[in-house]
Amino acid sequence: MQRRSDPWALALVCLASASIADLGCCAAFSAGRLVSCPRPAALRSLKAQRHIATSNDHRNSHTFLGLLVLGTVTMGAGSGRGRSRKALHSTVRKVLPATIQPESPENVVVCPDADAVALALCEQVKQSASQAIAERGAFALAIPGGSILKMLASGSSVLSAVDWSKCVMAYVNHKCVPNNDAAATHKKATDLFLGDWQGIKVITVGGSGDGAPEAARYESELQMLPSDTLPKNEDGFPVFDLVLIGVGDDGHFGSLYPGRPEIIDESQKWVLPVDMKSPPSITLSRSAMVSARRVVVASAGVSEKYPQGKSDAMQTAIEGTEGPTAFPAQALRGRATWLLDAAAASKLSAQYLE
Numbered sequence: 001m002q003r004r005s006d007p008w009a010l011a012l013v014c015l016a017s018a019s020i021a022d023l024g025c026c027a028a029f030s031a032g033r034l035v036s037c038p039r040p041a042a043l044r045s046l047k048a049q050r051h052i053a054t055s056n057d058h059r060n061s062h063t064f065l066g067l068l069v070l071g072t073v074t075m076g077a078g079s080g081r082g083r084s085r086k087a088l089h090s091t092v093r094k095v096l097p098a099t100i101q102p103e104s105p106e107n108v109v110v111c112p113d114a115d116a117v118a119l120a121l122c123e124q125v126k127q128s129a130s131q132a133i134a135e136r137g138a139f140a141l142a143i144p145g146g147s148i149l150k151m152l153a154s155g156s157s158v159l160s161a162v163d164w165s166k167c168v169m170a171y172v173n174h175k176c177v178p179n180n181d182a183a184a185t186h187k188k189a190t191d192l193f194l195g196d197w198q199g200i201k202v203i204t205v206g207g208s209g210d211g212a213p214e215a216a217r218y219e220s221e222l223q224m225l226p227s228d229t230l231p232k233n234e235d236g237f238p239v240f241d242l243v244l245i246g247v248g249d250d251g252h253f254g255s256l257y258p259g260r261p262e263i264i265d266e267s268q269k270w271v272l273p274v275d276m277k278s279p280p281s282i283t284l285s286r287s288a289m290v291s292a293r294r295v296v297v298a299s300a301g302v303s304e305k306y307p308q309g310k311s312d313a314m315q316t317a318i319e320g321t322e323g324p325t326a327f328p329a330q331a332l333r334g335r336a337t338w339l340l341d342a343a344a345a346s347k348l349s350a351q352y353l354e
Contacts, residue, residue, distance in 0.1 A: 108352050110342060110352070113342065119155065133166050138168065140168050145171075145246075151300075215269075218282055233291050258325070300340065
């Protein structure tokens with residue numbers, strides 16, 4: 001298998017039984033990153049350079065049957081290969097460039113539908129938790145609101161394997177409202193799945209309507225976590241084991257919106273207030289998000305209004321030339337794995353679908 005010259009190329013492996021091969025079940029591995037989604041015959045040719053392995057065990061088409069390690073894949077940012085994972089965490093773009101080269105096709109995984117994306121997302125949570133707990137006895141997760149909450153709720157059978165008592169969870173962004181408010185992401189998460197995640201420590205907002213003190217309080221709560229629970233990198237930013245991200249039609253992620261100062265923030269702050277709407281919100285900073293060991297963007301689902309889902313947003317995020325100030329999600333290029341359903345990927349160039 002040839003590796004692309006892009007320093008963020010993934011080592012790609014397909015692990016399959018005879019029945020999984022019929023689905024085109026794909027696993028992407030990169031320095032510990034593992035995601036999976038079953039693919040129908042129409043999508044079987046995607047990423048054709050991936051290796052196919054077969055097995056007589058086909059009892060469960062969603063079970064990982066093993067991992068073929070092709071060698072250590074090192075990743076760098078702008079200065080070639082050979083950076084260790086530790087070095088990766090200290091190479092955050094402190095000054096946001098005007099433009100960023102298009103995402104590597106190897107970082108884009110297309111699944112047939114929204115259910116497959118949700119399954120792949122939950123498998124990633126389970127794998128990340130297992131690795132982090134094995135390495136240091138703790139798992140640090142950050143989640144957004146929106147459709148990803150429903151994806152997590154749908155994966156109870158997968159996520160029941162996680163030892164949530166060893167996990168801490170923060171919110172990527174949250175409105176400045178009481179935690180039991182109907183608009184609170186925390187309430188939505190509690191109603192959907194947090195009750196099943198027994199023993200998890202959740203960092204919640206204070207409940208006031210004032211963005212600046214809420215952001216300061218939230219950052220302080222994160223800063224006080226022990227280093228074996230939430231490590232810091234050499235630049236002083238938190239290193240979450242996994243950050244999950246959803247992208248809006250305008251390219252915002254978290255509460256980092258186009259044309260606003262938060263997306264270009266160059267401070268050392270982990271959490272920023274965003275006084276854009278009423279009530280205001282708080283958000284992890286760009287640097288705090290992309291300093292994570294793993295960043296996963298998920299986009300899936302269609303509606304009568306959007307029969308092709310967020311295909312326009314994903315095309316712009318992955319390939320567009322507007323620049324991250326105008327379309328913030330472009331700042332995630334080279335840092336994220338993109339999990340898309342067929343609808344969300346429908347407007348991508350052919351190179352992402354080969």
